[in-house]
Amino acid sequence: DQQVKQNSPSLSVQEGRISILNCDYTNSMFDYFLWYKKYPAEGPTFLISISSIKDKNEDGRFTVFLNKSAKHLSLHIVPSQPGDSAVYFCAAARYNQGGKLIFGQGTELSVKP
Amino acid sequence: GAVVSQHPSWVICKSGTSVKIECRSLDFQATTMFWYRQFPKQSLMLMATSNEGSKATYEQGVEKDKFLINHASLTLSTLTVTSAHPEDSSFYICSASQNRDINQPQHFGDGTRLSIL
Numbered sequence: 001d002q003q004v005k006q007n008s009p010s011l012s013v014q015e016g017r018i019s020i021l022n023c024d025y026t027n028s029m030f031d032y033f034l035w036y037k038k039y040p041a042e043g044p045t046f047l048i049s050i051s052s053i054k055d056k057n058e059d060g061r062f063t064v065f066l067n068k069s070a071k072h073l074s075l076h077i078v079p080s081q082p083g084d085s086a087v088y089f090c091a092a093a094r095y096n097q098g099g100k101l102i103f104g105q106g107t108e109l110s111v112k113p
Numbered sequence: 114g115a116v117v118s119q120h121p122s123w124v125i126c127k128s129g130t131s132v133k134i135e136c137r138s139l140d141f142q143a144t145t146m147f148w149y150r151q152f153p154k155q156s157l158m159l160m161a162t163s164n165e166g167s168k169a170t171y172e173q174g175v176e177k178d179k180f181l182i183n184h185a186s187l188t189l190s191t192l193t194v195t196s197a198h199p200e201d202s203s204f205y206i207c208s209a210s211q212n213r214d215i216n217q218p219q220h221f222g223d224g225t226r227l228s229i230l
Contacts, residue, residue, distance in 0.1 A: 002156075032216065042223050043117065044206075093215040101159065101215075104156055106154075
């Protein structure tokens, strides 16, 4: 059972425009959500996170929005840059679960010049 | 900071061979390390959680006798795939955390591509 889903395997955006990556989850008990970015032949790197008690967290060009009623979160990148081209994974976690992360399948973002 | 080194990055070996993968935290002490497996175009699936000085906790469906995990120090965890077979071919990736607090992001190695012939 896939508890965290990223239904778009790929996304293509023009440089300078907004990239919106989406993630849905089924378990309402998740307390914390994270986004990781992965380049080919490298491990994922942490990008931004949000607690379930918030609905928005912003860090520079990256903003994560959480809609708990819809069990949906999204990552906005504004403005998109070619260097943002990578695979983006969302992940979810619960407190008192030993730090265990549940990952989505990933969305490959391509930002075209 | 927060660098995790995983070695080797790529292994090809014959069926029946045992393969050891190392995961090291280079500039911090990792109380907890996690081992994931990823099939093409799929998510990272957690296999097990290892805590320094104690036995690993395996996820449901993961054979602990098949995938041996050792976390002997605060900077090193190893995953040994015993008697590997072609179906064990996959991308294995580790991550490390200074504690088990989910507010502390995990730092990932670059992964190991395992191919069993």
